[in-house]
Amino acid sequence: MMTRKFRSTRKFDKQFLGLDSAAKKQATKAIDLFMKDPTHPFLRFKKVQGTDNFFEISVNMSIRIVVEVKSVGSAQINTFYIIGKHEEVF
Numbered sequence: 001m002m003t004r005k006f007r008s009t010r011k012f013d014k015q016f017l018g019l020d021s022a023a024k025k026q027a028t029k030a031i032d033l034f035m036k037d038p039t040h041p042f043l044r045f046k047k048v049q050g051t052d053n054f055f056e057i058s059v060n061m062s063i064r065i066v067v068e069v070k071s072v073g074s075a076q077i078n079t080f081y082i083i084g085k086h087e088e089v090f
Helices: 010-017 021-036
Strands: 003-008 054-058 063-072 076-084
Touching: 003 010, 010 076, 021 054, 021 063, 021 076
Parallel strands: 003 076
Antiparallel strands: 054 063, 063 076
């Protein structure tokens, strides 16, 4: 059975802290949902075009989280990479 692990980059942490309180609440909800069910339709989880291991999660209509998903042995490592408005992230 594959173990799913989660971590974040310093950049992600800094960007998350810079969000307004409503966006932080929505982002926390999206992250919790991703940790439980990455395929939940609310997240609109999809591969970032032109990459191998990067995926995007929708927080709301304007904010996206980029997650790096790697397999290491029997573990799947999910690194929350960046968070921000769609046009800033891509």
